Amino acid sequence: MRAHLDQAYGTGRAPPTGLCLEIGPGDSLYTACSAHAAGFSGSILVDAGAWADRDLEGFRAAARVAGIAPDQIARWGSIDTALADLNSRYLTTGIDAMRSLADNSVDFIFSQAVLEHIRRHEYDAFIAETRRVLKPGGRSSHRVDLQDHLAHDLNNLRFGHKLWESDFFTSSGFYTNRLSYKDHVRAFEAAGYRINELNLDRFTKPTVRRAKLAREFRDRSDDELTVMAFDIVAEKPLG
Incomplete structure (x- = not known):
């Protein structure tokens, strides 16, 4: 995600602080961690199917790499609670998921x-x-x-x-x-x-x-x- 932020806004510049949307997270939900660490208030991950790895320990490891506080990571009991805590949504119905989102609600897409x-x-x-x-x-x-x-x-x-x-x-x-x-x-x-x-x-x-x-x-x-x-x-x- 960092490379896309640098490409869109310039290297080292602060990104927007609202919602980040990733199209096609594939087998990884880690953008929820990197978006939080970059200063976004939340993230939306849109894919055409539920293909993401839901291993909680792997997600916690990604969160530690992203610099998320250990006490915050410790309270996650599942992937779903972790995503909710990071104000992140994982939507898996492709274009129908996009259509469910409100007008003018996202600050950055990649x-x-x-x-x-x-x-x-x-x-x-x-x-x-x-x-x-x-x-x-x-x-x-x-x-x-x-x-x-x-x-x-x-x-x-x-x-x-x-x-x-x-x-x-x-x-x-x-x-x-x-x-x-x-x-x-x-x-x-x-x-x-x-x-x-x-x-x-x-x-x-x-x-x-x-x-x-x-x-x-x-x-x-x-x-x-x-x-x-x-x-x-x-x-x-x-x-």
């Missing part, structure tokens, strides 16, 4: 290699929900990995939408929405965000021959096909 896993048909609506819940002036920081999650290349672009978006592929564990970095930026801008920062990590040249790409992707520019990952910081304008 994710780490998660946005590429949101279903393609839900993506624009999901980004719009993040903007809705963010307070005016709030910032959203994300690391997005565009590579396939097997060979760390762009082999995912070899498959047509009909097959890739089928139930078999979307439940496979390696599904990505295959949006280009420009598609992601367009979604943020269409939702009403202002892009503050965009940093691209590139291959030196396209790694999959255009003729091997699915028909849907053959018109992508070399500019898009050489981006392997990127960092984006977006802000909800005031007013």
Whole structure:
């Protein structure tokens, strides 16, 4: 989380003091500890399923590393009491969880290699929900990995939408929405965000021959096909 705060606000600068929202905590609820230690009043952890490790001793160890007081840690009898004590909520219904949050209720949003896993048909609506819940002036920081999650290349672009978006592929564990970095930026801008920062990590040249790409992707520019990952910081304008 610290890297995202530095990216959004500048190294060493104090973050907001309200609510922090993490998209896709995966198997770890430790952001509840790091958000508390960073000065946030609470945190919301949103995922598409209940995949987090609920080991209390591991959570206590993370809390000690975050600098949370030993007497506070000692009163936690379960993960649920620990989360409540840190004013943290773990929500596991994806976009429906986002829709349950109040307008203008969150100060900072971040994710780490998660946005590429949101279903393609839900993506624009999901980004719009993040903007809705963010307070005016709030910032959203994300690391997005565009590579396939097997060979760390762009082999995912070899498959047509009909097959890739089928139930078999979307439940496979390696599904990505295959949006280009420009598609992601367009979604943020269409939702009403202002892009503050965009940093691209590139291959030196396209790694999959255009003729091997699915028909849907053959018109992508070399500019898009050489981006392997990127960092984006977006802000909800005031007013």
